[in-house]
Amino acid sequence: xxxxxxxxxxxxxxxxxxxxxxxxxxxxxxxxxxxxxxxxxxxxxxxxxxxxxxxxxxxxxxxxxxxxxxxxxxxxxxxxxxxxxxxxxxxxxxxxxxxxxxxxxxxxxxxxxxxxxxxxxxxxxxxxxxxxxxxxxxxxxxxxxxxxxxxxxxxxxxxxxxxxxxxxxxxxxxxxxxxxxxxxxxxxxxxxxxxxxxxxxxxxxxxxxxxxxxxxxxxxxxxxxxxxxxxxxxxxxxxxxxxxxxxxxxxxxxxxxxxxxxxxxxxxxxxxxxxxxxxxxxxxxxxxxxxxxxxxxxxxxxxxxxxxxxxxxxxxxxxxxxxxxxxxxxxxxxxxxxxxxxxxxxxxxxxxxxxxxxxxxxxxxxxxxxxxxxxxxxxxxxxxxxxxxxxxxxxxxxxxxxxxxxxxxxxxxxxxxxxxxxxxx
Amino acid sequence: xxxxxxxxxxxxxxxxxxxxxxxxxxxxxxxxxxxxxxxxxxxxxxxxxxxxxxxxxxxxxxxxxxxxxxxxxxxxxxxxxxxxxxxxxxxxxxxxxxxxxxxxxxxxxxxxxxxxxxxxxxxxxxxxxxxxxxxxxxxxxxxxxxxxxxxxxxxxxxxxxxxxxxxxxxxxxxxxxxxxxxxxxxxxxxxxxxxxxxxxxxxxxxxxxxxxxxxxxxxxxxxxxxxxxxxxxxxxxxxxxxxxxxxxxxxxxxxxxxxxxxxxxxxxxxxxxx
Numbered sequence: 001x002x003x004x005x006x007x008x009x010x011x012x013x014x015x016x017x018x019x020x021x022x023x024x025x026x027x028x029x030x031x032x033x034x035x036x037x038x039x040x041x042x043x044x045x046x047x048x049x050x051x052x053x054x055x056x057x058x059x060x061x062x063x064x065x066x067x068x069x070x071x072x073x074x075x076x077x078x079x080x081x082x083x084x085x086x087x088x089x090x091x092x093x094x095x096x097x098x099x100x101x102x103x104x105x106x107x108x109x110x111x112x113x114x115x116x117x118x119x120x121x122x123x124x125x126x127x128x129x130x131x132x133x134x135x136x137x138x139x140x141x142x143x144x145x146x147x148x149x150x151x152x153x154x155x156x157x158x159x160x161x162x163x164x165x166x167x168x169x170x171x172x173x174x175x176x177x178x179x180x181x182x183x184x185x186x187x188x189x190x191x192x193x194x195x196x197x198x199x200x201x202x203x204x205x206x207x208x209x210x211x212x213x214x215x216x217x218x219x220x221x222x223x224x225x226x227x228x229x230x231x232x233x234x235x236x237x238x239x240x241x242x243x244x245x246x247x248x249x250x251x252x253x254x255x256x257x258x259x260x261x262x263x264x265x266x267x268x269x270x271x272x273x274x275x276x277x278x279x280x281x282x283x284x285x286x287x288x289x290x291x292x293x294x295x296x297x298x299x300x301x302x303x304x305x306x307x308x309x310x311x312x313x314x315x316x317x318x319x320x321x322x323x324x325x326x327x328x329x330x331x332x333x334x335x336x337x338x339x340x341x342x343x344x345x346x347x348x349x350x351x352x353x354x355x356x357x358x359x360x361x362x363x364x365x366x367x368x369x370x371x372x373x374x375x376x377x378x379x380x381x382x383x384x385x386x387x388x389x390x391x392x393x394x395x396x397x398x399x400x401x402x403x404x405x406x407x408x409x410x411x412x413x414x415x416x417x418x419x420x421x422x423x424x425x
Numbered sequence: 426x427x428x429x430x431x432x433x434x435x436x437x438x439x440x441x442x443x444x445x446x447x448x449x450x451x452x453x454x455x456x457x458x459x460x461x462x463x464x465x466x467x468x469x470x471x472x473x474x475x476x477x478x479x480x481x482x483x484x485x486x487x488x489x490x491x492x493x494x495x496x497x498x499x500x501x502x503x504x505x506x507x508x509x510x511x512x513x514x515x516x517x518x519x520x521x522x523x524x525x526x527x528x529x530x531x532x533x534x535x536x537x538x539x540x541x542x543x544x545x546x547x548x549x550x551x552x553x554x555x556x557x558x559x560x561x562x563x564x565x566x567x568x569x570x571x572x573x574x575x576x577x578x579x580x581x582x583x584x585x586x587x588x589x590x591x592x593x594x595x596x597x598x599x600x601x602x603x604x605x606x607x608x609x610x611x612x613x614x615x616x617x618x619x620x621x622x623x624x625x626x627x628x629x630x631x632x633x634x635x636x637x638x639x640x641x642x643x644x645x646x647x648x649x650x651x652x653x654x655x656x657x658x659x660x661x662x663x664x665x666x667x668x669x670x671x672x673x674x675x676x677x678x679x680x681x682x683x684x685x686x687x688x689x690x691x692x693x694x695x696x697x698x699x
């Protein structure tokens with residue numbers, strides 16, 4: 001009996017000490033250096049510290065792109081990852097070997113608020129959800145200049161034929177119809193990547209067959225079409241003259257100020273216009289990449305990044321509590337007020353403010369109708385070849401025929417699939 | 426001066442201006458622009474001079490990160506270059522003066538150090554094992570290890586130009602090996618030491634990838650890493666980025682202006698004999 005009292009007292013004392021030790025937790029956070037990401041994370045951590053004064057944060061930034069991938073992988077491999085970090089969902093998430101490196105978040109209460117479409121893209125092969133959404137979803141499609149459309153009496157096209165007819169009219173009026181910016185090579189891929197809604201509308205099994213090495217770009221006419229579109233736009237002579245030397249910033253400037261009519265891009269570009277040309281923000285509209293059939297017109301969606309907790313984190317419990325807090329409607333509103341709404345947030349019941357930019361307004365109807373959106377291929381299949389942007393620059397500049405580029409891209413993809421150890425390659 | 430010489434002089438000056446001054450002027454003008462103006466990337470006069478505002482904003486960004494970065498970079502550069510000069514001079518001296526099988530093996534390792542690229546993850550394991558990961562002194566050791574081979578080569582070839590007679594005279598006077606090195610040889614190495622200091626401090630100060638991988642952590646930023654504050658894939662603040670570049674360029678520029686003559690002298694001095 002005496003011993004029992006002793007041990008209870010001891011346990012009590014230990015709990016007290018543990019409580020004291022837990023009182024001061026500093027969570028390290030690693031995020032990419034996009035100004036919107038930084039603003040969102042700073043607002044979220046400030047809100048969390050206000051509610052839980054014993055938890056403080058140390059935010060560290062990393063670059064995006066390929067160098068950012070290397071940093072995240074290196075730090076996970078060496079066990080030096082921050083307690084909380086943000087990173088892409090979809091195929092890049094799968095490349096992190098999530099089953100071993102990332103903490104399981106399936107049982108967090110906040111997961112109930114997350115849309116199922118997002119959970120899919122942060123679920124590891126064993127079925128555990130390992131992330132919560134961080135930031136707005138993006139659409140891939142075509143920005144257009146509203147004043148030019150009004151001046152020429154055009155309407156946003158639903159089919160590719162209408163789109164090309166609009167282009168001809170714009171060209172006849174002496175304006176630049178389609179903007180391409182090949183200095184930033186990644187911008188050249190949009191006609192192909194944003195066409196994925198149309199691909200899956202025609203070939204519903206493409207992603208699965210593609211991963212299993214049963215379907216190829218070169219042998220699937222619907223998938224090939226993206227390459228052909230790019231070639232067609234070049235051959236029609238509707239591009240800006242300096243397409244080879246223009247940059248992404250130039251492209252956003254041109255489409256917002258009316259130097260050009262169309263710019264295929266991700267809706268992420270809205271933030272760029274908001275910073276550089278705030279007066280022209282509402283001159284810019286948005287529509288999904290048109291396909292062959294007006295009845296089957298829909299938007300290809302890029303899922304937002306997610307935040308993750310590494311399995312090896314020393315402060316896993318506290319970090320998961322913070323993540324749980326991020327997956328709430330209040331946190332979602334915090335993010336909107338910090339970074340603005342460049343797209344819908346994937347939290348149930350998180351409404352966007354009424355004063356969103358015109359391009360976002362144009363994007364929202366796609367999300368409100370069931371079956372009008374489809375995730376981009378990179379969220380459905382882990383395969384994305386590294387040379388796509390070089391090939392699309394070649395096609396878009398008329399150096400290489402579309403069929404040739406599609407075949408070469410299939411070869412490029414093969415190396416990556418083998419590296420990932422996918423079956424049947 | 427003949428007329429022809431005048432013309433070639435003017436042509437050379439014009440070429441030098443085009444290659445060296447114009448980019449610098451471009452950086453300066455970009456650093457003085459507003460965000461909107463800078464995003465156009467044009468070589469034009471700023472519509473609205475924002476030099477001071479940009480300067481203050483860059484300094485204050487992320488809680489005065491740039492000042493901390495200057496401190497870290499200075500510590501790493503000074504520490505690494507001091508270590509490099511001392512170690513490389515010692516190794517180069519022994520290698521040059523005592524040819525033999527052992528020297529050849531060591532020389533082979535030095536060439537390997539120049540040729541074989543280092544692997545990141547195993548290096549981090551070693552650092553973690555030694556408790557040096559994420560520390561400034563760990564970073565200094567890495568910079569020494571990565572740059573030692575080049576410094577040794579510079580020293581070795583320069584020491585070849587110092588006559589052995591000097592060493593022998595010192596031996597006859599009763600000097601011990603270390604005394605020969607410190608009192609006789611090292612003072613003669615001044616030109617090549619200056620070259621080493623300049624070349625290596627530029628390399629260490631400008632290094633971007635090594636601190637990126639070996640020195641993570643908010644407190645461990647170096648100046649080159651601060652450039653990431655203003656450049657993202659979708660949204661860049663080019664005016665602040667260029668202001669940051671301008672500020673980061675200043676320390677190496679000062680080094681270059683002061684040591685300009687020695688750099689050239691040291692380069693040619695080391696190159697006389699292979």
